[in-house]
Amino acid sequence: MKIVFNFLKQHKIKVIIISVFMVAYYFCLPKNLFDNPTSTVVTAKNNELLGAVIADDGQWRFPELDSVPKKFEYCILQFEDAYFYKHFGFNPISIGKAMIENIKAKKVVRGGSTLTQQVIRLSRKNKKRSYFEKLQELILATRLEFRSSKKEILKLYASHAPFGGNVVGLEMASWRYFGLQPHQLSWAESATLAVLPNAPSLIYPGKNQQRLKDKRNKLLFKLMEEGIIDQITYELAIEEELPKKPYPLPTVSPHFVQEVNLKYKGKRIQSSIDIHLQKQVNNLVKQHYDRQKQNEVYNMAVLVLDVETRKVLAYVGNSPTDKMHQKDVNNVVAPRSTGSTLKPFLYAHMLQSGDLLPTQLVADVPTEIAGYSPKNFSLTFDGAVPANEALTRSLNIPLVRLLQSYGLEKFREDIKAYKISDINKSADYYGLSLILGGAEASLWDLCKTFAGYAGIVNHYEELKHQYYQDEFIEPSFVLNGKPDFGVTHKNYTTINAGSAYVTLNTLIEVNRPYTDQAWKYFDSSQKIAWKTGTSFGNKDAWAIGTTPKYVVGVWIGNSDGEGRPDLTGVGSAAPLLFDIFDVLPKADWFLEPFEDLIEVSVCEKSGFLAKSICPPVTKRVQKSAMKARSCSYHQQIMVDRFEKYRVNSNCESIANMTKKSWFVLPPLMAHYYQQKNADYRPLPKFRNDCYRLENNTMDFVFPAKLYSKLSLTRGEDNKINPIILKLTHFNSEAKVYWYLNDTFIGLTQQYHEQAIMPKKGVYAITAMDDLGNEVKRIIEIKN
Structure with a gap:
């Protein structure tokens, strides 16, 4: 120790100089050699390339490779640096030979740089060559050898070497010139790419083909001489053609790649996309697009989710249309009018609250609520219809009346738990039209919500009758990682398993497209809970379905919002939905959440809880059914x-x-x-x-509301049409006396219709039967 101390004391200046040099040498190499922007690269779950987005500087530069294929390694080392694994950053012999040959030729005919030095040169943006620059490269190369392994240095070179034009790196070059992944390259293809960084201009199609071929074949011959390949491999390799033209990158799911780019710009992402399913869905979309464009419908979107993992399995953002028809719009995330797709959620919440039983009759009659008059798609009325049938037939009037009775504000609060990002206004903003498409949502959010319902039922038995805190999580398109549903609770946070199960069971009965209407008679068919939706003006056609394993969502329409005749959920979107389910593995139906259901007696005719005076049937329904109303019919x-x-x-x-x-x-x-x-x-x-007087023995059919504003219309002969007043009476033999502003205007019997043609103004209409019962309406004639 004393000897060392004395040496340091005697050679203080030298020690300081050496120390400064060592510190400078240690820090001379930047932590990150390359800070160039990289392309976003997206692969399927089997690592097959789905697509990529060009880097911000206009270069096709993929993120660094995980490894360098053996064939390319052999080729590049034999061509550029045969002693790569033996030197420590530079090769004095090669440098000496290069200097002698260059001096003799009086120009640069040979380079003496090792691959390590070339990595340094690439990282320094190929600065102008000089002896001083060479010295710096040499020092930095030795420093890099200290810091990184040979394999890591080789990966740096393969990832950042130029391969002609705006192609940087082996992986991009492999796709660009051969349409293959690097590990799929042949010996001839690997040799072609190995010689390119030395002279990248040789690759341009139609130019320098012979020079490129000579260089490639010379390298292949050297590989044979070194015993790396045999003679037969060599002879076959030199017969291979050079690339004639650049290959386009795969575009299996371009809108998905763009969506990944928004979140993971410049990174390599292994997605959850099933490449085989994606290609099948692409083909089905193409077939349906060819049909739909006959009706001038040009856009569609499909999303397939795995219920258990909440991973995206297939993603089609748009049909294979053209720029004139908005081919770049991603319709998976674009907000669209929901049509009838929210109806199952109202049904489920009313089941859960005890305000509804599945077969309970609900009114389907002409309705006006605060000036809002919903209409059924068929423009007809059923009078009364079971709630489950109203849902499966997607009747508008019964669902609007149910929403009013349940509470618009209450339902708006309920669906906040689904995290549908585009339903972000107050209940007053949407009004009762919320349930008929008055709000907008994306295919992504609606599929997420259906997956949440399926997950609640799946997990109920798995968790021994408990619930996760959050079933309505965002789906993930990254392969790695498990879904985080939060902690488990004994009580539900959004929808209980019984109500979710009854709702999904109800949706099985939605009438399938005409090609699949006999599905119940085939053993190979599977149960699918699904719902359609058609927005006002036939602008959006929806079909979303779920099994315990998969959720499939389809949207069809025009991205510019143009509506088209015959564009409906059941006619346009549903056929594609079931075609996609046909290519998915079949799944058994949900396990019944036995502990969250009860048996009750309901009235066979009305569907309400049975009284002693009505014929009962036993139904297995959600627990909250005990709070439902008894039959009053x-x-x-x-x-x-x-x-x-x-x-x-x-x-x-x-x-x-x-x-x-x-x-x-x-x-x-x-x-x-x-x-x-x-x-x-x-x-x-x-x-x-x-005979005795009865209350409520008659009622108006038209006008149905207490106060109505009416207009007189003209017929084909330009004559003014009368207004036809109409009512119904329990007693088919009753006589009805009609009065207009207390003036008797007519008597009817059996069929109670009365024509009037008043002038502009306000009138009181009174109808009285022969027993003294009367009903009144006020009408205002506007013209």
Whole structure:
């Protein structure tokens, strides 16, 4: 120790100089040799290239390779640096030989740089050559050898070497010139790329082909001489053709690649896309596009999710259309009118709250609510329809009435949990049209929500009757990583398993396209919970479906918002949906969440909880069904012994009376219901000797609202058409007297219709039957 101390004391200046030199040498090499922007590279889950986005500087420069293929390694080392694994950054012998040959030729005919030195030169942006620059490269090369392994240095060279034009790096060159991944290259192809960085201008198609071929073949001969390849391989290799023209990069899912680029710019991402499924879906989209464009519908989108992992399996952002028809628009994430796609969520929340039973009758009659008059797609009315049928048939009026009874504000708060990013306005902004497409959402968010419902049911049994905190997580398109649903809870946070299961079970019954309507009769068919949607003006056609394993979503329309006749969810989007499900592995149906369902007796006719006076059936429904309403549509009546007339104790003896339970709807509902239900029997009329006044024996069919604004219309002969007043009466033999502003205008019997042709103004319409019952309406004639 003393000797060392004395040496340092005696040679203080030398020690300081050496120390400074060592520190300078240690820090002379930047931490990151290359700071050039890189392309975004996206691969499928099997690492097959899906596509790439050019780097910000206009170069096709892929992120650094993970490894260098053996064939290319042999080729580049034999061509550029045969002693790569033996030197320490520079080769004095090569430098000496190069200097002698260059001096003799009086020009640069040979380079003496090692691959390590070339890596340094590339990192320094190929600065102008000089002896001083060479010295710096030499020092930095030795420093790089200290810091990195030979394999790492080789990867740096292969990733940053120029290969002609704006092509940088082996991987991009491999795709550009041969349409292959680097490890798929032949010996001849590897040799071609190995000689290019030395003279990248040789690659231009149609130019210098013979010079490039000579260099390649010379390298192949050297490989044979060194025993790296045999003679047969050599002879076959030199017969291979050179690349004639650049290959385009794969464009299996271009919109997906652009979406990945927004989040992972300049990185290499191994996605969750199943390349084989993606290609199948692409072909199906092409087939459906060819059909849809006959109706001048040019755009579509498809998303396929794995329910368990919430990974994206297939992603089609648009059809194979052209620029004139907005081919670059990504319709997976573009917000569109939801049409009827939110209806299942209202149904589920009403089941959960106990406000609804699956088969409960809901009104389907002419409706106006605060000036809003919803219409069914068919422009007809059923009078009364089971709630589950209203959902599967996507009837608008019953769902609007259900939303009003459930509460618009309440439903708006409920769907916040689904994190549908484009539904971001208040309930007042949307109004009751929220349930019919008054809001916008993306295919991405709607598929995410369906996956959440499927996940709730799947996980209920897996978690032993518990719930994850967040089932409605964002799907992921990166292969690595597991979904984070949060912690588990005993109580649900959004929808309970019973309500979700009943909703999904209901959606099985949605009528499939005509090509698949007999699916129930085939053992090979699978159950799919699915829903269609068609926006106002036929601008958007939706079809979204789920099984326990997969969610498939389809949107079809025009990206510029132009509506087209016959563009509907069931006619346009549904066929593509089921074609995609056909290429997916079949899945068994959901396990019933037994603990979250109960058996209840419901009225067979009305679907409400059964009373003693109505025929019951047993249904397995969500637990909250115990809070539902009891049936109010059955009455106990007394009839005579022939069951022809109603009687009472005032006109008939008890011995001759029979007690009957009778299914009775309110007049307006009954009017439309009996038109589609031939077995509906109105209440028998009282026998003449015991007739009595009844409340609510008649009601207006038109005008249905208490106050209406009406206009007189003209026919084909330009004559003014009268307004036809219409009402329905329980007693088919009743006479009705009509009054306009207390002026008698007519008498009707059996069919109660009265024509009027008043002038502009406000009028009171009164209808009175022969027993003194009356109903009134106010109308305002605007012209």
